Amino acid sequence: MAGPDKNSxxxxxxxxxxESPPPARETGIVKWGRENLFSSIPNGILTLVSLWLIYVILxxxxxxxxxxxxxxxxxxxxxxxLAGKTGACFSVLTERWNQLLYGxxxxxxxxxxxxxxxxxxxxxxxPVLFFDLPRKMLVFTALYPFVAFWLIxxxxxMAPVVALLGFVxxxxxxxxxxxxxxxxxxxxxxxxxxxVWSIGGALIPEGASENAVLSAVPSRDLGGFMxxxxxxxxxxxxxxxxxxxxxxxxxSNMPLIKGICVVFIEFVRGVPLITxxxxxxxxxxxxxxxxxxxxxxxxxxxxxxxxSAAYIAEVIRGGLAAxxxxxxxxxxxxxxxxxxxxxxxxLPQALKISIPGIVNVAVGLFKDTTLVSVISMFDLVGxxxxxxxxxxxxxxxxxxLLGFAALLFFVVCYSISQYSQWLERKLHKGH
Amino acid sequence: MSELISDRAIDxxxxxxxxxxxxxxxxxxxxxxxxxVLRDINLTVNEGERIVIAGPSGSGKSTLIRxxxxxxxxxxxxxxxxxxxxxxxxxxxxxxxxxxxxxFQHFNLFPHLTILENCTLAPIWVRKTPKKEAEETAMHFxxxxxxxxQADKYPGQLSGGQQQRVAIARSLCMRPRIMLFDEPTSxxxxxxxxxxxxxxIELAEEGMTMLCVTHEMGFARQVxxxxxxxxxxxxVEQNEPEEFxxxxxxxxxxxxxxxxxxx
Numbered sequence: 065m066a067g068p069d070k071n072s073x074x075x076x077x078x079x080x081x082x083e084s085p086p087p088a089r090e091t092g093i094v095k096w097g098r099e100n101l102f103s104s105i106p107n108g109i110l111t112l113v114s115l116w117l118i119y120v121i122l123x124x125x126x127x128x129x130x131x132x133x134x135x136x137x138x139x140x141x142x143x144x145x146l147a148g149k150t151g152a153c154f155s156v157l158t159e160r161w162n163q164l165l166y167g168x169x170x171x172x173x174x175x176x177x178x179x180x181x182x183x184x185x186x187x188x189x190x191p192v193l194f195f196d197l198p199r200k201m202l203v204f205t206a207l208y209p210f211v212a213f214w215l216i217x218x219x220x221x222m223a224p225v226v227a228l229l230g231f232v233x234x235x236x237x238x239x240x241x242x243x244x245x246x247x248x249x250x251x252x253x254x255x256x257x258x259x260v261w262s263i264g265g266a267l268i269p270e271g272a273s274e275n276a277v278l279s280a281v282p283s284r285d286l287g288g289f290m291x292x293x294x295x296x297x298x299x300x301x302x303x304x305x306x307x308x309x310x311x312x313x314x315x316s317n318m319p320l321i322k323g324i325c326v327v328f329i330e331f332v333r334g335v336p337l338i339t340x341x342x343x344x345x346x347x348x349x350x351x352x353x354x355x356x357x358x359x360x361x362x363x364x365x366x367x368x369x370x371x372s373a374a375y376i377a378e379v380i381r382g383g384l385a386a387x388x389x390x391x392x393x394x395x396x397x398x399x400x401x402x403x404x405x406x407x408x409x410x411l412p413q414a415l416k417i418s419i420p421g422i423v424n425v426a427v428g429l430f431k432d433t434t435l436v437s438v439i440s441m442f443d444l445v446g447x448x449x450x451x452x453x454x455x456x457x458x459x460x461x462x463x464x465l466l467g468f469a470a471l472l473f474f475v476v477c478y479s480i481s482q483y484s485q486w487l488e489r490k491l492h493k494g495h
Numbered sequence: 496m497s498e499l500i501s502d503r504a505i506d507x508x509x510x511x512x513x514x515x516x517x518x519x520x521x522x523x524x525x526x527x528x529x530x531x532v533l534r535d536i537n538l539t540v541n542e543g544e545r546i547v548i549a550g551p552s553g554s555g556k557s558t559l560i561r562x563x564x565x566x567x568x569x570x571x572x573x574x575x576x577x578x579x580x581x582x583x584x585x586x587x588x589x590x591x592x593x594x595x596x597x598x599f600q601h602f603n604l605f606p607h608l609t610i611l612e613n614c615t616l617a618p619i620w621v622r623k624t625p626k627k628e629a630e631e632t633a634m635h636f637x638x639x640x641x642x643x644x645q646a647d648k649y650p651g652q653l654s655g656g657q658q659q660r661v662a663i664a665r666s667l668c669m670r671p672r673i674m675l676f677d678e679p680t681s682x683x684x685x686x687x688x689x690x691x692x693x694x695x696i697e698l699a700e701e702g703m704t705m706l707c708v709t710h711e712m713g714f715a716r717q718v719x720x721x722x723x724x725x726x727x728x729x730x731v732e733q734n735e736p737e738e739f740x741x742x743x744x745x746x747x748x749x750x751x752x753x754x755x756x757x758x
Contacts, residue, residue, distance in 0.1 A: 393566050394603035398617035398669060399593030401585070408616060412607050493607060493649040 128152050132464075138457035156461045157468055160452050164468070167287015167442045168451050171279065174218070178290050181215040184208060185297065193483060216294070219273035219280035226264030230257040246403065283361040287442035289472055294361075295443075296430040296476075299368040303429070304422065306369060307376025308415075312406065314381060325377070332374035338435055340367040345439035364436055372429040379421030383414035416491050423484040427477045434469075444469050503693075505717060509702040512720060513542040516575075517673055517704045518563060523572030525558060532558050533569070534729040542672070545705045547715035547736075550725035551751060556708045559725070560675045563706070564595045577672060593621050596666030600678040602658040604650035610637065610661050611646040614668045622669065629668070636664040640694050656687025660694050667698075674698065676707040712756060716740060724748045 069075070102108040131151030135158070136142040142153035157164065166175060188208035191201035210224040234253035242249020273280040286294070313325035332340075344363040352358055387410060395405035415422075437446030448465045452458050458465075518540040525533040532555045540546060548556045561567040562574060565581050565588050574581040576591045605613050614633035618624040624632070637643045640660035642653075650658055659679055666674060676695065680688040692714050699705060699718045709715070715722050715736055722739040724732045724747075732739070732748045740756075743749045 388601075388603075390599055390601055390603035391605065394599065394605070396566060397564055397592055397595075397597040397599075398665070399589050399621045400617060401589055404620050408620065409605055413605075416607065491607075493651055 134158055139459065139461055140457075152464050153461055154464055156452070156458050156464055160447075160458070163288060163447055163452065164444060165288045166290050167285065167447060169285035169287065169442075170281060170290075171285075174279065174281065177215045177218070177278065181212045182293070184211060184215075193487075214278065216286070216290075217281055217283070218276060218278035220268060220276045222264075222268045222272055226261060226268065229264060230260040233257065233260055283359050284441075286361065288447055289444045291436070291441065291443040292430070292433045292473075293476075295365065295368060295433040295436065298365050299372060299429055299433070300426045302365070302369045303373040303376055303425075306373035307380055307422075308411065310373060310377035311380035311384060314377065315384060328370075329374045329377050332370050333378070337368070337371050337432055338438060340371055341435055341439050343367065360441070364439075364441070368429065368433065371432075372425055375425045375428075376422055379418045379425060380414060382421065383416075383418035384410065386417050387413055416488075419484055419488055419491075423480060427480055430477060430480075431473055434473075444472065505696060506700045509700060510543065510545070510720070511702065512544050515542045516540070517542045517544070517577060518706075519575040520563075521573050523562065523569050523574060525555075525562065525567065525569045532728050533562070534727075536572070536730060538723070538730070540673075540704065540706065542704050543702050544721060545699050545703075545719045546707070546721045546723060547719040548706065548708045548723045548725060549710070549712070549715065549751070549755075550731075554725040555728040556725045557677050560597075560677060560706050560708055563673075563675060564592050564597055566597075589621075593617070593669055594671055595673045595675060596663075596669060596671035597675040598659065598662050598666060598677065598679045600681050602650070602655070602662045602682075604658055604662055604665070606650050609647050609649055610642075610653070613650065613661060614665045617665070618668050633664070633668050636667045637661070639667070639697070640664045641690075654687060655683045656690045659683065659687070659691045663691075663694055663698070673704045673706070676705065676709065678708050678710070680709065680711055710755065712740070724751065726751070 101111045127150050129152060131146070131149060132154040133142045133145050133151060134154045136145055136153070136155040137159055139153060139156075142155055146153075162172070162175065166178060170178070185208065187201075188205045191197045191199065191205055207228070210228045213227075214221055214224045234257035237256050238249040238253040240249075241252060310325050310329055313321050314329065316322045316325070341364065344367040345360065348358065348363050391409055391413065392405065395409040400408065434443055434445040436443050437449060440446070442450060448469060452465060453461070516539055518538070520536050520538040523533060523536040524531070536559060538559075548559065550556050558567055562569050562581075563576060568583075569581075577594055579587050579591055581587065581591060604610075605616070608616065611630060611633055614637065615626065615629040618629040618632060619626055622629075634643055634646065637646055640663055642657055642660055642664075645653060645657060645661070650661065653661065663674075663679075679695070680691050683691060688711070692711060695705070695707070695714070696718055707714070707719075717736075719736050721733060722736050723730055724739070724743075724745075726747050732743065732745045734744075739748075740752065743752055
């Protein structure tokens with residue numbers, strides 16, 4: 065007998081029960097289907113309805129996509145080729161490809177510049193995203209904004225060099241004095257940077273940009289998906305540090321700093337982004353002296369950065385609040401000062417908790433860059449709504465154009481989200 | 496309460512109380528809002544003393560030792576640690592904190608750093624010790640608390656007792672002159688209590704000045720040279736352990752001891 069008798073208490077196994085295959089219905093596709101698709105009558109019905117829905121969607125979109133026309137030069141021509149059949153006019157994408165990517169005013173012979181800037185961007189953000197890469201690559205990351213500025217806007221190389229010089233000298237000053245006295249280092253550095261910039265700016269000759277190696281491109285000539293990428297990248301990278309500063313400021317014991325941060329965050333969060341953009345495009349010029357011309361791109365960057373920094377600050381505040389008080393006490397009890405405790409103990413943990421929230425804001429911000437089309441900047445959506453759809457050749461090609469815009473944004477946003485999930489798994493330390 | 500630490504003879508050769516004053520607290524008072532948590536505390540601790548602070552929960556014993564490294568601020572009276580007065584001067588506070596080690600009930604290790612990094616962080620950043628030297632010191636103390644093999648793990652992978660021993664090693668890496676223990680064994684299983692108490696006994700045997708808030712009366716009896724009993728924010732009784740346990744003077748102490756030892 066292989067198993068114990070139901071009625072006996074004592075039992076010793078006398079033989080080994082041989083292995084045998086499971087019943088057929090317990091393996092393979094049959095089992096999977098029964099457990100996952102048809103486990104009960106309502107679930108079976110749900111499965112059938114879902115299959116039907118997928119069929120309906122694919123049967124109406126697939127012919128449209130597969131029949132697509134890629135080579136005509138206007139909507140009328142495209143309709144002739146299709147001759148009444150269902151089909152997409154993707155030729156608008158091929159014909160207007162450059163406009164969609166770079167806008168319609170960027171000099172055609174200079175497309176290599178944003179392309180190169182894009183490739184360099186991948187190199188520059190790699191060490192920020194992947195910690196295993198050599199830390200020395202961060203030097204290039206620090207130089208990248210200046211290189212990219214010079215590549216995209218062109219003009220005299222003096223401008224980015226002076227800007228870089230200001231940062232380097234201010235940084236060196238902070239290194240020397242900021243250790244012993246943070247306030248002296250910080251504000252002294254800021255003043256020195258301003259001095260360097262104003263002297264350097266005055267030294268650049270008036271017509272320096274006219275015969276420069278790279279021809280100067282004014283901001284209003286930027287456009288297309290390039291503009292979305294530029295706004296998105298600049299604003300995300302500026303708003304995370306600003307958001308951290310605001311979140312720490314909101315926790316501060318100093319009532320004035322705390323008050324300023326609270327008012328800023330609550331005000332900016334309580335206002336729609338679109339109104340801030342209108343302020344940037346119309347109202348800000350009332351606040352600057354009449355002869356000053358602060359670049360529209362810069363004004364928009366400031367507004368979007370402020371907007372997303374307020375949200376990021378709230379996300380990080382949540383992360384800070386989630387840390388047990390003991391972490392602060394342990395850091396204090398070891399004699400770490402405020403800056404060290406924040407940098408080494410509190411922020412690494414709080415930021416890790418905040419990753420999903422920060423990514424959420426970053427993805428939202430990137431998509432919100434399309435709102436600049438409302439203040440007549442020709443980003444991807446601005447290009448589609450304006451020059452392309454208004455043209456006689458392509459009037460009425462909504463699905464293909466907006467679908468393409470959706471696809472571009474989806475690719476970028478999905479990559480960001482995948483990266484953040486990878487990062488969360490990587491930072492998980494078993495607690 | 497449990498008498499977990501009687502299986503080994505304690506080496507008392509280095510447990511000597513010197514005449515130098517390590518901590519001096521004069522007429523110290525503290526309020527939380529209007530609640531008077533610490534009332535007129537006077538306490539002098541000499542170097543090499545091992546003091547156990549006992550008392551019912553809410554009696555202010557944790558608050559008292561947390562005032563010594565200014566995790567809590569006192570509102571009147573004064574506290575001198577190693578001759579330096581604790582005021583709101585941040586420089587003095589950081590100086591005192593780097594001389595005074597502290598272990599918490601919930602260990603408070605840094606979960607995002609490895610055990611080794613937990614131990615080297617403060618020496619590197621506060622003492623500016625070179626990394627290599629800090630790591631050697633850290634390994635020395637991890638060996639002392641008998642977990643060198645865990646150096647590359649993260650706190651979340653260790654048991655409670657191991658974590659508390661790491662926390663002790665982390666404090667020791669700063670080479671403190673005084674150690675504060677805030678209920679170091681209250682969050683641990685009985686088996687782990689023993690390993691942590693053993694570590695603390697070794698520390699006492701080397702002559703460390705220690706202030707322990709604990710309910711381990713066995714530890715108090717065997718290691719402490721003075722037991723302080725607190726109730727309702729004031730020091731009710733203090734005495735040598737023998738006298739304190741066998742012949743408590745105040746009624747409140749007698750009641751407390753009968754409750755804590757009587758089962």
